[in-house]
Amino acid sequence: MSRATYPDGLQKRGRAFWRALTTASNERKQVLDFSTAERETLLEACRTLDRIDNLTAAIDRDGTMIPGSKEQMILHPAIGELRQQQASYVRLVASLNLPEDVAATNEFRQKRAKAGAQGRWDRDLRAVN
Secondary structure, three states, X not given: OOOOOOOOOOOHHHHHHHHHHHOOOOOOOOOOOXXXXXXXXXXXXXXXXXXXXXXXXXXXXXXXXXXXXXXXXXXXXXXXXXXXXXXXXXXXXXHOOOOOOHHHHHHHHHHHHHHHHHHHHHHHHHHHO
């Protein structure tokens, strides 16, 4: 297996996610095939993972409560942004329609192939009748 390349600017977790989905692994023998739009969505999901890690590190470093402008304790602003980034990540990954595992990958392909064959079969029957 060759070492995968990944887009510039990705950090550790983003690179790992990119490699996991764009290269074959022991568990998943085939490489997932992404359209140009799907690759852009995948890139945004990877960037979002990196943002999530950076926000989490800031919260871990500063704590969940920080001093406000008048020294009152307020919720760390990164917490709200972290929640937004997590929701964004979920939407991005869901839009990729990724199979959950190898069995799901094979099942997905089989269902798509069966649906295509059924469509052709139905079309051929309509042409005969």
